[in-house]
Amino acid sequence: MAAPGSFWRTLTAPLLRENPVTLQILGICSALAVTTSLATALTMAASLTVVLTLAAGLISLIRRHIPDTIRLILQIVIIASLVIVIDQILQAYFFEISRALSVFVGLITTNCLVLGRTETFARHNPPVPSMVDAFGNGLGYSLVLIFIGCVREVFGKGELMGRQVLPLAEQGGWFTPLSLMLLAPSGFFLLGGLVWALRTLMPEQAEAPDFAPPEHREAAE
């Protein structure tokens, strides 16, 4: 068994340094689609973290019995079953939010983050570290979702969790909502900006330039 220090590292590394969304390019679809308000972003983040942690644990438990050829289908079936459970719970207890999330809960099944972590980590490690790793990645994903959700809701509607935080101009305040924040393009711009900021803070994450001088180009390809 690994030392407690490495547990802590497995848990915290995906938060900023190896963030699944900004560095590994995993799970972007849902990170953008459900972040028009903080409440939906939180629900999505929580659902994904639960599914990811449980799926990693389960797959890691049976990792020695999965034949290589059918492992993708097996993993997807396990994930899909967990997602169905979450979907039913949301529909039963949080009906309004489940309406707002529409098909995106179901799409956790094909969220590359879940399959990516089970495929790269849980398949080769014992259950406990796998679940810790999955939980850490879930938290890293949640951080990004919460950040984007906050920005879009505050600047798009002047609200946070449905409560007014910036006084609106039409009600005698000073704030005019930026309706662009609620549309699709702003999600791209915010995430692009976030990636830029993170990579400026941590230059080792920056990608190598695509461009190579012409004489080396043939060799590189």
Place this chain on the structure above:
Amino acid sequence: MTDLWSLFLRASFVENMPLSLFLGLCTFLALSRRTETALGLGVAMTAVMGVTVPLNQLLYVWFLAPGAWGWAGLPELDLSYLSLVAFIGVIAATVQLLEMVLDRFFPAVYAAFGVFLPLLTVQCAILAGSLFMQERRYGLAESAVYGLGSGAGFAVAVVVLSAVRTRLAYADLPDGLRGLGITFILAGLMSLGFASFALMAAQ
């Protein structure tokens, strides 16, 4: 006929999968470095979506919808909660089948697709096509048109993005923005363009 045509346009432009609904972004961003691969991905997407959405529609109507088992004396059976697993199974099987057919009859096309074909199983846009079909209760013809339209829309978007990125290879960007960052911002600008289709549709 005009209804189907407008559904096709709606699926491909107004509700463009990657740019207005944020679906299939992982492959959209990862495979848009070169125009050839982007084109291959677009064609594969259109083919798979054109097949799986109508197939899943049949599956849903005949086996999963509430009351679908009425002919077997089980009118109260509601299996719609199983649709997620069923849909993903159909998609995985279709992708596998398509791979085998291409390998057998069109080896050149198969070689061109390479690794993208199996990857399509976990493409969110494909599963989303089937889930939207279920949510909006499309008929068989509508499902086929919707699947083809969404696939075509994805193809257009990914080819355009790859063309822009090819041009950008020579641009001198700030270090932190290179690669993923600038791609997001490009996608955002394209998404603004596609948002104007939504305004046109509203008028």
